[in-house]
Amino acid sequence: MTDAAITVEGLRKRYGDVRAVDGVSLEVVSGEFYGILGPNGAGKTTTLELIEGLREPDEGTVRLLGLPSWPRNPDLLRRIGVQLQSSAFFEKLTAREQIRSFASLYGVSADRADAMLETVGLTGKADVRDTELSGGQAQRLSIACALVHDPELVFLDEPTTGLDPQARRNLWDLLREINGQGRTVVLTTHYMDEAELLCDRVAVMDAGRVLRVGRPRDLIEELGVANLEDVFLRLTGREYRE
């Protein structure tokens, strides 16, 4: 047994002339909190989707918990939890109905679903529909839906985007807790303070490639700058992105 939770080798994906992912290799250790950083259009989300097995790579391989993520493998899917960029909720259902529905897709009991709702502090909102939840509450529900089957490996795509500072900090505590329980967590984010605080290691991406991988503190030291944001700007430049 290897203790690599994720092994990615030579991943490539192109759309027409655009090389969305252009030779990404990385390894995430079991129990690690790993961040994928990059400006808009850097290929973070496509990379994450290739790793999750949502898309077929043109080249390269992805192994999650020792198993290939493509083609689709239900036995592997039972062991990973995914939160997609936008909140994927069913129409017209309350928070409790949402999480119980997701739970049943994984063969998890309604009691366990209700307990998960409690964990993310949404028991008081159990009978509220997703459209009436605040941004932070919706994100917590979305994460709860990703965690309801107790996955070993969790993917979160920009979980804190659009949240106010209180909701972000509240969510950070939740993410730390998830990682603290021994789960491997991979997240993408725009916020460097968040990555610096939460992640054991980060990969900085641009133009479909991984520019640098390391512990935030090591990267800051290596480049002789004040914080991870400066590392990011140094690596990816200052010009505007789409």
Added chain:
Amino acid sequence: MSALSSLSKVMFLGLIRDRTAVFFMLVLPLLFLVLFGALFQGEGGSRSTVVQYGEVTVLDELDEEHLAALSEALVLERTGDREDALERLRAGEVDAVVWEETPGTLELRYSAADEARAGAVRGLVNSLVQDANVAATGQPPAFRMSTERVEDESIRAIQFLAPGLLGWAIAMGASFMSAFTLVNWRRKRLLRRLWLAPIRPGAVVGARIGVSLGLAMAQLVLFLAVAVIPFYGLRLTDMWWLSIPLVACGTLAFMAVGLLIGAVTSTEEAANGVLQAVIMPMAFLSGSFFPTEVMPGWLEPIARLLPLKHLNEALMGVLSRGEGWGTALPVMGGLLLFAAVVAAIAARLFRWEAK
């Protein structure tokens, strides 16, 4: 709960909590049936009302048998107030007023508001006068007419409306639901999310088909329940239950139409627009709202290509005309073939992401 039953529950709740969807798929078609059924109820079988003032020989001398035959076509009222009778005629309450001005001269006043009824009343009274004339000669009539009614050609409004509106309701419900599930789940990335859940794709498809079939059967039951109440008076024929497999096949055919439209549109609004543009003209051409005989002839070959036309006709056949397997089977086969072809095209055009 299994994935199939929990996805079915999710789709069912999503439907019944959507008031707009419930209104357009269940309430509106039923309202149409209730309203149109009541509006056209009198048509065809209705009798004209004729008011007789004073003594009218040709009417007064009719024997029992002739009176009974006459009463099938008109209601005869007698009055002693001619001005009041004429006033009622002008108000449209009665169809004609008749009196004998001088012995042997009948005066008939009728309203021109309803050409068909006016013609019927004129013809009836005239034939009574001619019969009396022939009888007065003491000779046997030189010409006779023998008539016989052909049952099949006379359709009461409800026999036509119930199958037609039901077909429309099925087409609308099935196509809207499958298009909306596809577009909504793609836009919210639920399709992606479900791809990453350990379920079989068949569970999603099966749940969608199951819930749509359930709704279609609810529509069938509601329609028949309304149509058979005595006020509307649909009399079901022995083979009415063939409407169940017909409705099921129709549901699959229109789910495929919805999938195709869902595959090529990105938002619920766009899907709704395209669905309206497809389903409404098809319903008109297929005779869901009024008989297609009134349409110009060149539309007929176009209508023949529409699945709803065949569904409507087959439903009318098994519900109202006593037709059986011979009518239902070819249409069921055709609808299933149509469903397979359209679903295959939809699968080819399917996209995971909205444009």
